[in-house]
Amino acid sequence: MDASSETGYRKPLPEMEPEEKPFWESLRQHRMKIQHCEDCGKWCFLPRTMCPHCLSTKLEWKPVSGRGRIFATTTQHHPPSPAFAQDVPYNISLVELDEGVRMITNVIGCPVESIKIGMAVNVVYDDVTEDVTLAKFRPAGV
Amino acid sequence: MGNLRGKYAIVGIGETKSGKLPGVSTLALHTEAVKRAMDDAGLRPDEIDGMLDNQPLHDPFRNYSIVVAHALGISPTYSTDLALGGATPVQMAQHAAMAIDAGLATAVACVHARNSASLHLLPKNGVGCTRAYHGGVRDGADDFEDPFGLMAGPGTHAFLASRHMHDFGTTSEDLGQIAVSARRHANLNRSATMYAKPLTIEDHQRSRFISEPLRLLDCSLVSDGGGAFIVVSAERAKDLKKKPVYIHGMGNHQPFSSLNDAESLTTLGGKVSSDMAYRMAGLGPKDMDFAELYDCFTITTLITLEDYGFCPKGEGGRWIQGGRIEIGGELPVNTHGGLLSHAHLEGVAHITEAVKQLRGGEVEPERQVADAKVGIVSGHGGYASTHTTIILSNEQA
Numbered sequence: 169m170d171a172s173s174e175t176g177y178r179k180p181l182p183e184m185e186p187e188e189k190p191f192w193e194s195l196r197q198h199r200m201k202i203q204h205c206e207d208c209g210k211w212c213f214l215p216r217t218m219c220p221h222c223l224s225t226k227l228e229w230k231p232v233s234g235r236g237r238i239f240a241t242t243t244q245h246h247p248p249s250p251a252f253a254q255d256v257p258y259n260i261s262l263v264e265l266d267e268g269v270r271m272i273t274n275v276i277g278c279p280v281e282s283i284k285i286g287m288a289v290n291v292v293y294d295d296v297t298e299d300v301t302l303a304k305f306r307p308a309g310v
Numbered sequence: 311m312g313n314l315r316g317k318y319a320i321v322g323i324g325e326t327k328s329g330k331l332p333g334v335s336t337l338a339l340h341t342e343a344v345k346r347a348m349d350d351a352g353l354r355p356d357e358i359d360g361m362l363d364n365q366p367l368h369d370p371f372r373n374y375s376i377v378v379a380h381a382l383g384i385s386p387t388y389s390t391d392l393a394l395g396g397a398t399p400v401q402m403a404q405h406a407a408m409a410i411d412a413g414l415a416t417a418v419a420c421v422h423a424r425n426s427a428s429l430h431l432l433p434k435n436g437v438g439c440t441r442a443y444h445g446g447v448r449d450g451a452d453d454f455e456d457p458f459g460l461m462a463g464p465g466t467h468a469f470l471a472s473r474h475m476h477d478f479g480t481t482s483e484d485l486g487q488i489a490v491s492a493r494r495h496a497n498l499n500r501s502a503t504m505y506a507k508p509l510t511i512e513d514h515q516r517s518r519f520i521s522e523p524l525r526l527l528d529c530s531l532v533s534d535g536g537g538a539f540i541v542v543s544a545e546r547a548k549d550l551k552k553k554p555v556y557i558h559g560m561g562n563h564q565p566f567s568s569l570n571d572a573e574s575l576t577t578l579g580g581k582v583s584s585d586m587a588y589r590m591a592g593l594g595p596k597d598m599d600f601a602e603l604y605d606c607f608t609i610t611t612l613i614t615l616e617d618y619g620f621c622p623k624g625e626g627g628r629w630i631q632g633g634r635i636e637i638g639g640e641l642p643v644n645t646h647g648g649l650l651s652h653a654h655l656e657g658v659a660h661i662t663e664a665v666k667q668l669r670g671g672e673v674e675p676e677r678q679v680a681d682a683k684v685g686i687v688s689g690h691g692g693y694a695s696t697h698t699t700i701i702l703s704n705e706q707a
Binding site for chain 2 (some may be wrong): 270
Protein backbone atom coordinates (compact mmCIF):
# COMPACT_ATOMS: atom_id res chain seq x y z
CA MET A 169 0.00 0.00 0.00
CA ASP A 170 1.31 3.44 -0.86
CA ALA A 171 1.58 6.10 1.74
CA SER A 172 -1.60 8.10 1.73
CA SER A 173 -1.15 11.40 -0.05
CA GLU A 174 -4.39 12.70 1.47
CA THR A 175 -3.27 12.47 5.06
CA GLY A 176 0.31 13.31 4.25
CA TYR A 177 1.51 10.21 6.11
CA ARG A 178 4.76 9.32 4.37
CA LYS A 179 6.10 6.34 6.30
CA PRO A 180 5.88 2.79 4.97
CA LEU A 181 2.50 1.10 5.34
CA PRO A 182 1.80 -2.64 5.33
CA GLU A 183 0.98 -4.35 2.03
CA MET A 184 -1.55 -6.51 3.92
CA GLU A 185 -1.50 -10.00 2.47
CA PRO A 186 -4.95 -11.68 2.70
CA GLU A 187 -4.06 -13.67 5.83
CA GLU A 188 -2.84 -10.51 7.57
CA LYS A 189 -6.09 -8.60 7.16
CA PRO A 190 -7.83 -9.78 10.38
CA PHE A 191 -4.78 -8.62 12.34
CA TRP A 192 -4.83 -5.14 10.83
CA GLU A 193 -8.62 -4.97 11.18
CA SER A 194 -8.35 -5.85 14.89
CA LEU A 195 -5.89 -3.00 15.35
CA ARG A 196 -8.25 -0.64 13.54
CA GLN A 197 -10.85 -1.60 16.13
CA HIS A 198 -8.30 -1.03 18.92
CA ARG A 199 -8.65 -4.65 20.06
CA MET A 200 -5.58 -6.57 19.00
CA LYS A 201 -6.11 -10.17 17.95
CA ILE A 202 -3.48 -12.83 17.29
CA GLN A 203 -3.89 -16.27 15.77
CA HIS A 204 -4.29 -19.15 18.20
CA CYS A 205 -3.99 -22.75 17.01
CA GLU A 206 -7.02 -24.73 18.07
CA ASP A 207 -5.15 -28.00 17.52
CA CYS A 208 -1.81 -27.50 19.31
CA GLY A 209 -2.83 -24.61 21.54
CA LYS A 210 0.04 -22.32 20.56
CA TRP A 211 -0.20 -18.63 19.75
CA CYS A 212 1.09 -17.79 16.27
CA PHE A 213 2.57 -14.55 15.00
CA LEU A 214 3.21 -13.52 12.15
CA PRO A 215 -0.21 -14.07 10.54
CA ARG A 216 -0.29 -17.27 8.46
CA THR A 217 -2.72 -19.70 6.87
CA MET A 218 -1.16 -22.67 8.68
CA CYS A 219 0.18 -23.10 12.21
CA PRO A 220 3.99 -23.26 11.82
CA HIS A 221 4.16 -25.58 14.87
CA CYS A 222 1.72 -28.32 13.80
CA LEU A 223 0.53 -27.28 10.29
CA SER A 224 -3.08 -27.14 11.39
CA THR A 225 -5.30 -24.71 9.50
CA LYS A 226 -7.54 -24.27 12.56
CA LEU A 227 -6.19 -20.85 13.45
CA GLU A 228 -8.60 -18.67 15.39
CA TRP A 229 -8.18 -14.92 15.74
CA LYS A 230 -8.38 -14.28 19.49
CA PRO A 231 -8.04 -11.07 21.48
CA VAL A 232 -4.80 -10.75 23.42
CA SER A 233 -3.95 -8.93 26.62
CA GLY A 234 -1.88 -6.24 24.93
CA ARG A 235 0.62 -6.59 27.76
CA GLY A 236 4.20 -7.61 27.31
CA ARG A 237 7.85 -7.01 28.10
CA ILE A 238 10.69 -5.60 26.04
CA PHE A 239 12.86 -8.45 24.76
CA ALA A 240 15.34 -6.40 22.69
CA THR A 241 15.60 -2.71 21.92
CA THR A 242 17.40 -0.04 19.94
CA THR A 243 17.33 3.71 19.72
CA GLN A 244 17.47 4.68 16.08
CA HIS A 245 19.62 7.81 15.74
CA HIS A 246 20.04 7.71 11.97
CA PRO A 247 16.87 7.62 9.86
CA PRO A 248 16.64 4.51 7.67
CA SER A 249 14.62 6.54 5.17
CA PRO A 250 13.80 10.24 4.82
CA ALA A 251 10.29 9.47 6.11
CA PHE A 252 11.76 8.96 9.58
CA ALA A 253 14.07 11.98 9.55
CA GLN A 254 11.74 14.00 11.81
CA ASP A 255 11.50 11.20 14.36
CA VAL A 256 15.11 10.50 15.34
CA PRO A 257 16.03 9.52 17.93
CA TYR A 258 13.18 7.02 18.16
CA ASN A 259 12.85 3.61 19.77
CA ILE A 260 12.31 0.28 18.03
CA SER A 261 11.75 -2.73 20.25
CA LEU A 262 10.99 -6.41 20.01
CA VAL A 263 8.20 -6.89 22.54
CA GLU A 264 7.26 -10.30 23.92
CA LEU A 265 3.53 -10.41 24.62
CA ASP A 266 2.29 -12.22 27.70
CA GLU A 267 0.93 -14.81 25.24
CA GLY A 268 4.55 -15.59 24.27
CA VAL A 269 4.80 -14.22 20.73
CA ARG A 270 7.15 -11.38 19.84
CA MET A 271 6.44 -8.35 17.69
CA ILE A 272 8.50 -5.47 16.38
CA THR A 273 7.11 -2.13 17.47
CA ASN A 274 7.90 1.35 18.69
CA VAL A 275 7.91 2.05 22.41
CA ILE A 276 6.57 5.59 22.82
CA GLY A 277 5.37 7.96 25.50
CA CYS A 278 8.60 8.08 27.51
CA PRO A 279 12.17 9.32 27.02
CA VAL A 280 14.08 6.92 24.75
CA GLU A 281 16.90 6.69 27.32
CA SER A 282 14.50 5.21 29.87
CA ILE A 283 13.58 2.21 27.69
CA LYS A 284 15.23 -1.00 28.87
CA ILE A 285 15.03 -4.73 28.21
CA GLY A 286 12.58 -6.38 30.61
CA MET A 287 10.40 -3.28 30.99
CA ALA A 288 6.64 -3.98 31.17
CA VAL A 289 4.72 -2.34 28.35
CA ASN A 290 1.10 -2.05 27.21
CA VAL A 291 -0.24 -1.71 23.68
CA VAL A 292 -1.39 1.69 22.41
CA TYR A 293 -3.12 2.09 19.06
CA ASP A 294 -1.75 4.63 16.62
CA ASP A 295 -4.26 5.39 13.85
CA VAL A 296 -1.71 6.53 11.31
CA THR A 297 -4.15 6.68 8.37
CA GLU A 298 -7.86 6.10 7.91
CA ASP A 299 -7.15 2.45 7.04
CA VAL A 300 -4.08 1.59 9.05
CA THR A 301 -3.57 1.40 12.79
CA LEU A 302 -0.20 0.37 14.19
CA ALA A 303 0.25 -1.43 17.50
CA LYS A 304 2.78 0.57 19.50
CA PHE A 305 3.59 0.20 23.17
CA ARG A 306 4.21 2.42 26.18
CA PRO A 307 5.62 1.60 29.57
CA ALA A 308 3.02 0.08 31.89
CA GLY A 309 1.63 2.64 34.30
CA VAL A 310 2.39 5.61 32.03
CA MET B 311 25.34 -39.87 2.98
CA GLY B 312 28.62 -39.04 1.34
CA ASN B 313 31.27 -37.00 3.06
CA LEU B 314 32.78 -34.49 0.62
CA ARG B 315 35.77 -33.76 2.88
CA GLY B 316 38.82 -32.97 0.78
CA LYS B 317 37.16 -33.99 -2.48
CA TYR B 318 36.74 -30.50 -3.93
CA ALA B 319 39.05 -27.54 -4.05
CA ILE B 320 39.18 -23.85 -4.80
CA VAL B 321 41.77 -23.48 -7.56
CA GLY B 322 41.41 -19.91 -8.73
CA ILE B 323 40.47 -16.59 -7.17
CA GLY B 324 39.85 -13.18 -8.66
CA GLU B 325 39.13 -9.77 -7.21
CA THR B 326 38.27 -6.44 -8.77
CA LYS B 327 39.26 -3.19 -7.16
CA SER B 328 36.91 -2.27 -4.37
CA GLY B 329 35.71 0.97 -2.84
CA LYS B 330 33.89 3.47 -4.98
CA LEU B 331 34.11 2.66 -8.70
CA PRO B 332 31.76 5.04 -10.51
CA GLY B 333 31.04 4.34 -14.15
CA VAL B 334 31.44 0.57 -13.90
CA SER B 335 28.40 -1.64 -14.48
CA THR B 336 27.25 -4.53 -12.33
CA LEU B 337 28.00 -6.94 -15.18
CA ALA B 338 31.50 -5.55 -15.81
CA LEU B 339 32.42 -6.22 -12.16
CA HIS B 340 31.13 -9.79 -12.38
CA THR B 341 32.98 -10.60 -15.59
CA GLU B 342 36.22 -9.00 -14.42
CA ALA B 343 36.20 -11.01 -11.18
CA VAL B 344 35.52 -14.32 -12.98
CA LYS B 345 38.11 -13.61 -15.71
CA ARG B 346 40.74 -13.00 -13.04
CA ALA B 347 39.77 -16.23 -11.26
CA MET B 348 40.02 -18.21 -14.52
CA ASP B 349 43.43 -16.68 -15.27
CA ASP B 350 44.57 -17.46 -11.74
CA ALA B 351 43.55 -21.12 -12.14
CA GLY B 352 44.81 -21.38 -15.72
CA LEU B 353 41.36 -22.40 -16.95
CA ARG B 354 39.80 -21.31 -20.27
CA PRO B 355 36.07 -20.40 -20.59
CA ASP B 356 35.41 -23.68 -22.44
CA GLU B 357 36.75 -25.55 -19.40
CA ILE B 358 34.18 -23.89 -17.07
CA ASP B 359 30.75 -25.49 -17.12
CA GLY B 360 29.15 -24.18 -13.93
CA MET B 361 28.23 -20.62 -12.92
CA LEU B 362 26.85 -19.41 -9.60
CA ASP B 363 26.25 -15.83 -8.58
CA ASN B 364 24.76 -13.90 -5.69
CA GLN B 365 21.47 -12.59 -7.07
CA PRO B 366 22.13 -8.89 -7.75
CA LEU B 367 19.25 -7.42 -5.77
CA HIS B 368 20.77 -3.97 -5.97
CA ASP B 369 20.45 -4.01 -9.78
CA PRO B 370 17.69 -6.56 -10.18
CA PHE B 371 18.13 -9.21 -12.83
CA ARG B 372 16.53 -12.59 -13.35
CA ASN B 373 18.59 -15.62 -14.40
CA TYR B 374 21.69 -13.51 -13.94
CA SER B 375 24.09 -16.45 -13.81
CA ILE B 376 23.39 -17.03 -17.52
CA VAL B 377 24.03 -13.39 -18.33
CA VAL B 378 27.41 -13.53 -16.58
CA ALA B 379 28.30 -16.92 -18.09
CA HIS B 380 27.64 -15.92 -21.69
CA ALA B 381 29.35 -12.57 -21.30
CA LEU B 382 32.43 -14.70 -20.60
CA GLY B 383 31.92 -17.26 -23.35
CA ILE B 384 30.85 -19.91 -20.85
CA SER B 385 27.99 -22.25 -21.80
CA PRO B 386 27.05 -23.76 -18.45
CA THR B 387 25.51 -27.17 -17.80
CA TYR B 388 24.80 -26.03 -14.23
CA SER B 389 24.01 -22.46 -13.23
CA THR B 390 21.74 -20.52 -10.92
CA ASP B 391 21.44 -17.39 -8.82
CA LEU B 392 21.69 -17.97 -5.08
CA ALA B 393 20.11 -15.64 -2.55
CA LEU B 394 20.98 -16.01 1.13
CA GLY B 395 22.25 -12.44 1.39
CA GLY B 396 25.68 -12.33 2.99
CA ALA B 397 25.64 -16.08 3.48
CA THR B 398 25.66 -16.57 -0.29
CA PRO B 399 29.37 -16.61 -1.23
CA VAL B 400 30.09 -19.43 1.24
CA GLN B 401 26.93 -21.17 0.07
CA MET B 402 28.23 -20.92 -3.52
CA ALA B 403 31.32 -22.93 -2.59
CA GLN B 404 29.06 -25.63 -1.14
CA HIS B 405 26.73 -25.71 -4.14
CA ALA B 406 29.70 -25.87 -6.50
CA ALA B 407 31.08 -28.93 -4.70
CA MET B 408 27.64 -30.56 -4.62
CA ALA B 409 27.03 -29.90 -8.32
CA ILE B 410 30.36 -31.44 -9.30
CA ASP B 411 29.73 -34.38 -6.98
CA ALA B 412 26.35 -34.89 -8.67
CA GLY B 413 27.99 -34.95 -12.08
CA LEU B 414 26.28 -31.76 -13.25
CA ALA B 415 29.49 -29.82 -13.86
CA THR B 416 33.26 -30.19 -13.63
CA ALA B 417 34.43 -26.63 -12.94
CA VAL B 418 32.14 -24.08 -11.30
CA ALA B 419 32.80 -20.34 -11.25
CA CYS B 420 31.29 -18.57 -8.23
CA VAL B 421 30.98 -14.81 -8.24
CA HIS B 422 29.67 -11.94 -6.17
CA ALA B 423 29.82 -8.32 -7.33
CA ARG B 424 28.01 -5.09 -6.51
CA ASN B 425 28.26 -1.46 -7.48
CA SER B 426 26.02 -0.42 -4.62
CA ALA B 427 28.16 2.49 -3.51
CA SER B 428 28.29 4.34 -6.81
CA LEU B 429 24.73 3.53 -7.89
CA HIS B 430 23.59 5.81 -5.04
CA LEU B 431 20.96 3.32 -4.01
CA LEU B 432 20.82 4.39 -0.43
CA PRO B 433 18.05 6.85 0.25
CA LYS B 434 19.18 10.31 1.16
CA ASN B 435 19.98 10.41 4.87
CA GLY B 436 19.35 6.69 4.93
CA VAL B 437 21.17 3.47 5.59
CA GLY B 438 21.17 0.32 3.48
CA CYS B 439 18.95 -2.70 3.09
CA THR B 440 15.63 -0.95 2.52
CA ARG B 441 13.25 -2.39 -0.01
CA ALA B 442 14.35 0.25 -2.50
CA TYR B 443 17.91 -1.02 -2.13
CA HIS B 444 16.63 -4.52 -2.77
CA GLY B 445 14.95 -3.53 -6.00
CA GLY B 446 11.49 -3.92 -4.49
CA VAL B 447 12.16 -7.47 -3.30
CA ARG B 448 10.70 -8.13 0.12
CA ASP B 449 12.97 -9.21 2.92
CA GLY B 450 11.95 -10.80 6.20
CA ALA B 451 8.55 -9.61 7.37
CA ASP B 452 8.43 -6.11 5.89
CA ASP B 453 4.79 -5.45 6.84
CA PHE B 454 5.70 -5.95 10.48
CA GLU B 455 9.03 -4.10 10.40
CA ASP B 456 9.06 -1.20 7.93
CA PRO B 457 6.10 0.72 9.42
CA PHE B 458 8.08 1.01 12.67
CA GLY B 459 11.20 2.30 10.98
CA LEU B 460 13.07 -1.00 11.21
CA MET B 461 14.27 -1.00 7.64
CA ALA B 462 17.95 -1.76 7.70
CA GLY B 463 20.69 -3.99 9.05
CA PRO B 464 21.83 -1.67 11.85
CA GLY B 465 18.45 -1.83 13.61
CA THR B 466 18.14 -5.60 13.52
CA HIS B 467 21.73 -6.12 14.61
CA ALA B 468 21.26 -3.54 17.37
CA PHE B 469 18.59 -5.88 18.76
CA LEU B 470 21.22 -8.64 18.89
CA ALA B 471 23.72 -6.32 20.57
CA SER B 472 21.18 -5.04 23.11
CA ARG B 473 20.35 -8.58 24.12
CA HIS B 474 24.00 -9.69 24.26
CA MET B 475 24.81 -6.70 26.47
CA HIS B 476 21.79 -7.40 28.69
CA ASP B 477 22.46 -11.13 29.09
CA PHE B 478 26.26 -11.15 29.30
CA GLY B 479 27.43 -7.65 30.20
CA THR B 480 29.11 -7.06 26.86
CA THR B 481 30.01 -3.39 26.38
CA SER B 482 30.32 -0.96 23.49
CA GLU B 483 34.08 -0.94 24.12
CA ASP B 484 34.14 -4.73 23.66
CA LEU B 485 32.48 -4.33 20.26
CA GLY B 486 34.90 -1.51 19.50
CA GLN B 487 37.80 -3.90 19.94
CA ILE B 488 36.51 -5.92 16.98
CA ALA B 489 36.44 -2.79 14.82
CA VAL B 490 39.95 -1.84 15.99
CA SER B 491 41.37 -5.31 15.27
CA ALA B 492 39.79 -5.35 11.82
CA ARG B 493 41.26 -1.93 11.14
CA ARG B 494 44.75 -3.07 12.19
CA HIS B 495 44.56 -5.76 9.53
CA ALA B 496 43.20 -3.31 6.94
CA ASN B 497 46.12 -1.02 7.76
CA LEU B 498 48.39 -3.85 6.59
CA ASN B 499 46.36 -4.49 3.42
CA ARG B 500 47.11 -2.11 0.56
CA SER B 501 43.84 -3.01 -1.18
CA ALA B 502 41.68 -2.21 1.86
CA THR B 503 39.38 0.82 1.77
CA MET B 504 40.70 1.82 5.21
CA TYR B 505 44.38 1.22 4.49
CA ALA B 506 46.47 3.96 6.13
CA LYS B 507 43.55 5.07 8.29
CA PRO B 508 44.31 3.92 11.84
CA LEU B 509 41.53 3.52 14.40
CA THR B 510 41.56 3.55 18.19
CA ILE B 511 38.99 2.52 20.78
CA GLU B 512 38.63 6.22 21.57
CA ASP B 513 37.73 6.91 17.92
CA HIS B 514 35.16 4.14 18.12
CA GLN B 515 33.67 5.49 21.33
CA ARG B 516 33.48 9.00 19.84
CA SER B 517 31.65 7.81 16.72
CA ARG B 518 27.96 8.61 16.66
CA PHE B 519 25.22 6.11 17.31
CA ILE B 520 23.44 4.77 14.24
CA SER B 521 21.18 2.23 15.95
CA GLU B 522 22.13 2.39 19.61
CA PRO B 523 24.00 0.48 20.98
CA LEU B 524 25.67 0.23 17.55
CA ARG B 525 27.85 3.16 16.54
CA LEU B 526 28.97 4.23 13.08
CA LEU B 527 32.24 2.34 13.59
CA ASP B 528 30.36 -0.86 14.46
CA CYS B 529 28.93 -0.79 10.93
CA SER B 530 30.55 -2.16 7.78
CA LEU B 531 31.37 -0.18 4.67
CA VAL B 532 29.22 0.29 1.57
CA SER B 533 31.35 -0.75 -1.37
CA ASP B 534 31.57 -1.37 -5.07
CA GLY B 535 33.58 -4.40 -6.10
CA GLY B 536 33.54 -8.08 -6.75
CA GLY B 537 35.26 -11.36 -6.17
CA ALA B 538 35.15 -14.81 -7.69
CA PHE B 539 36.52 -18.28 -7.15
CA ILE B 540 36.53 -21.54 -9.06
CA VAL B 541 35.80 -24.97 -7.62
CA VAL B 542 36.90 -28.25 -9.23
CA SER B 543 37.47 -31.80 -8.00
CA ALA B 544 40.66 -32.59 -6.09
CA GLU B 545 41.68 -34.76 -9.07
CA ARG B 546 41.23 -31.95 -11.57
CA ALA B 547 43.01 -29.55 -9.21
CA LYS B 548 46.29 -31.47 -9.40
CA ASP B 549 47.38 -30.20 -12.82
CA LEU B 550 46.26 -26.58 -12.49
CA LYS B 551 48.48 -23.57 -11.92
CA LYS B 552 47.97 -22.82 -8.24
CA LYS B 553 48.18 -24.81 -5.03
CA PRO B 554 44.66 -26.17 -4.39
CA VAL B 555 42.77 -25.13 -1.28
CA TYR B 556 40.53 -28.03 -0.28
CA ILE B 557 37.02 -27.77 1.14
CA HIS B 558 37.01 -29.93 4.28
CA GLY B 559 33.79 -28.95 5.97
CA MET B 560 30.46 -27.40 5.08
CA GLY B 561 27.51 -26.31 7.19
CA ASN B 562 24.35 -24.24 6.95
CA HIS B 563 21.59 -23.17 9.25
CA GLN B 564 18.71 -20.80 8.81
CA PRO B 565 17.06 -20.84 12.26
CA PHE B 566 14.27 -18.29 11.63
CA SER B 567 12.75 -16.20 8.87
CA SER B 568 12.32 -12.95 10.76
CA LEU B 569 13.29 -11.66 14.18
CA ASN B 570 9.70 -12.18 15.35
CA ASP B 571 10.34 -15.91 15.07
CA ALA B 572 13.88 -16.05 16.45
CA GLU B 573 14.16 -18.28 19.48
CA SER B 574 17.41 -16.60 20.49
CA LEU B 575 19.06 -13.33 19.48
CA THR B 576 22.44 -14.30 20.91
CA THR B 577 22.85 -17.76 19.40
CA LEU B 578 22.31 -17.68 15.65
CA GLY B 579 22.66 -20.12 12.76
CA GLY B 580 26.40 -20.35 13.31
CA LYS B 581 26.07 -22.86 16.12
CA VAL B 582 24.47 -25.64 14.07
CA SER B 583 26.28 -24.60 10.88
CA SER B 584 29.74 -24.81 12.47
CA ASP B 585 28.90 -28.10 14.22
CA MET B 586 28.04 -29.56 10.80
CA ALA B 587 31.24 -28.23 9.25
CA TYR B 588 33.47 -29.45 12.12
CA ARG B 589 31.86 -32.88 11.94
CA MET B 590 32.41 -33.19 8.19
CA ALA B 591 36.01 -32.02 8.54
CA GLY B 592 36.76 -34.12 11.62
CA LEU B 593 38.15 -30.94 13.17
CA GLY B 594 37.26 -28.52 15.96
CA PRO B 595 37.76 -24.86 16.80
CA LYS B 596 41.23 -25.53 18.27
CA ASP B 597 42.42 -26.77 14.86
CA MET B 598 41.73 -23.44 13.15
CA ASP B 599 44.77 -21.31 12.33
CA PHE B 600 42.62 -18.32 11.43
CA ALA B 601 38.98 -17.36 10.85
CA GLU B 602 37.38 -15.13 8.24
CA LEU B 603 34.06 -14.30 9.92
CA TYR B 604 31.27 -12.29 8.35
CA ASP B 605 31.29 -8.86 9.95
CA CYS B 606 28.43 -6.72 8.68
CA PHE B 607 28.48 -5.39 12.24
CA THR B 608 30.91 -5.95 15.10
CA ILE B 609 28.24 -7.87 17.03
CA THR B 610 27.99 -10.38 14.17
CA THR B 611 31.65 -11.34 14.56
CA LEU B 612 31.31 -11.58 18.34
CA ILE B 613 28.29 -13.90 18.19
CA THR B 614 29.93 -16.02 15.48
CA LEU B 615 33.12 -16.47 17.56
CA GLU B 616 30.94 -17.83 20.38
CA ASP B 617 28.67 -19.92 18.15
CA TYR B 618 31.78 -21.45 16.52
CA GLY B 619 33.06 -22.58 19.91
CA PHE B 620 36.16 -20.39 20.08
CA CYS B 621 34.97 -19.23 23.50
CA PRO B 622 31.94 -19.99 25.69
CA LYS B 623 28.65 -18.20 24.95
CA GLY B 624 28.66 -14.76 26.47
CA GLU B 625 32.42 -14.51 26.98
CA GLY B 626 33.25 -13.13 23.52
CA GLY B 627 33.57 -9.56 24.74
CA ARG B 628 36.37 -10.51 27.14
CA TRP B 629 37.92 -13.18 24.91
CA ILE B 630 38.71 -10.89 21.97
CA GLN B 631 40.83 -8.50 24.04
CA GLY B 632 44.60 -8.12 24.03
CA GLY B 633 45.26 -8.87 20.36
CA ARG B 634 43.88 -12.39 20.53
CA ILE B 635 42.06 -11.99 17.19
CA GLU B 636 44.91 -10.16 15.45
CA ILE B 637 47.81 -11.43 13.33
CA GLY B 638 50.22 -13.07 15.75
CA GLY B 639 47.39 -13.72 18.22
CA GLU B 640 45.70 -16.99 19.08
CA LEU B 641 43.09 -16.72 16.32
CA PRO B 642 43.62 -14.04 13.68
CA VAL B 643 40.16 -12.95 12.48
CA ASN B 644 39.44 -11.16 9.21
CA THR B 645 43.05 -10.86 8.16
CA HIS B 646 42.12 -8.59 5.23
CA GLY B 647 40.15 -6.13 7.34
CA GLY B 648 36.71 -7.63 6.73
CA LEU B 649 33.55 -5.85 5.72
CA LEU B 650 34.31 -3.34 8.45
CA SER B 651 37.57 -2.04 7.02
CA HIS B 652 38.48 -3.83 3.76
CA ALA B 653 35.27 -3.60 1.68
CA HIS B 654 31.69 -4.84 1.89
CA LEU B 655 31.69 -7.57 -0.73
CA GLU B 656 29.13 -9.70 1.11
CA GLY B 657 31.84 -12.08 2.24
CA VAL B 658 33.35 -13.17 -1.06
CA ALA B 659 36.59 -11.48 -0.02
CA HIS B 660 36.54 -13.53 3.19
CA ILE B 661 36.86 -16.58 0.92
CA THR B 662 39.48 -15.16 -1.44
CA GLU B 663 41.48 -13.98 1.59
CA ALA B 664 41.32 -17.44 3.20
CA VAL B 665 42.60 -18.95 -0.05
CA LYS B 666 45.49 -16.46 -0.19
CA GLN B 667 46.42 -17.18 3.43
CA LEU B 668 46.43 -20.92 2.77
CA ARG B 669 48.43 -20.69 -0.44
CA GLY B 670 50.97 -18.51 1.34
CA GLY B 671 53.03 -15.69 -0.07
CA GLU B 672 50.06 -13.87 -1.62
CA VAL B 673 49.48 -11.16 0.98
CA GLU B 674 51.70 -8.51 2.54
CA PRO B 675 54.17 -10.50 4.71
CA GLU B 676 53.09 -8.57 7.84
CA ARG B 677 49.60 -10.03 7.62
CA GLN B 678 50.45 -13.57 6.58
CA VAL B 679 49.32 -16.05 9.25
CA ALA B 680 52.43 -18.13 9.99
CA ASP B 681 52.18 -21.80 8.93
CA ALA B 682 48.48 -21.47 8.11
CA LYS B 683 47.05 -24.91 7.28
CA VAL B 684 43.35 -24.68 8.18
CA GLY B 685 40.92 -21.78 8.26
CA ILE B 686 37.20 -21.36 8.76
CA VAL B 687 34.97 -18.95 6.83
CA SER B 688 31.47 -17.83 7.77
CA GLY B 689 28.64 -16.21 5.86
CA HIS B 690 25.69 -14.46 7.50
CA GLY B 691 22.75 -12.74 5.92
CA GLY B 692 19.08 -11.92 5.79
CA TYR B 693 18.06 -10.25 9.02
CA ALA B 694 20.64 -12.36 10.86
CA SER B 695 18.57 -15.31 9.67
CA THR B 696 20.96 -17.10 7.33
CA HIS B 697 24.31 -18.69 8.12
CA THR B 698 26.85 -20.74 6.16
CA THR B 699 30.26 -22.19 7.04
CA ILE B 700 33.18 -23.72 5.17
CA ILE B 701 36.44 -25.09 6.49
CA LEU B 702 39.37 -24.81 4.09
CA SER B 703 42.83 -26.38 4.16
CA ASN B 704 45.91 -26.51 1.96
CA GLU B 705 46.26 -30.21 2.77
CA GLN B 706 43.92 -32.68 1.15
CA ALA B 707 43.65 -35.02 4.13
